[in-house]
Amino acid sequence: MTSVAQTRFGIVGSGWRGEFFLRLARLLPERLVRAGAWAREEGPAPYSLAEACQDHLISLAIEESVRTGRPVAIAEEAWAR
Numbered sequence: 324m325t326s327v328a329q330t331r332f333g334i335v336g337s338g339w340r341g342e343f344f345l346r347l348a349r350l351l352p353e354r355l356v357r358a359g360a361w362a363r364e365e366g367p368a369p370y371s372l373a374e375a376c377q378d379h380l381i382s383l384a385i386e387e388s389v390r391t392g393r394p395v396a397i398a399e400e401a402w403a404r
Contacts, residue, residue, distance in 0.1 A: 334348070354369055357369040373402050373403045373404070374403065376400070376402065376403065377399060377400060377403035380397055380400065381397065384396075384397045
């Protein structure tokens with residue numbers, strides 16, 4: 324018999340947003356555990372500010388591509404390394 328660790332978390336919201344976070348919780352429960360510990364000031368951030376900024380740059384590029392209907396190229400910024 325295998326042991327399965329249980330994780331507690333709460334999902335606030337409904338519709339597509341609630342479904343997204345539920346899928347995320349199923350796929351990456353350790354990420355939510357680390358984020359919760361960070362939010363309670365009991366652990367380090369789940370990932371670095373540099374990674375978060377690079378992720379945001381990617382999301383902005385996607386939005387621009389959708390808005391203009393054209394491909395958008397970005398590079399990894401020096402601060403993301």
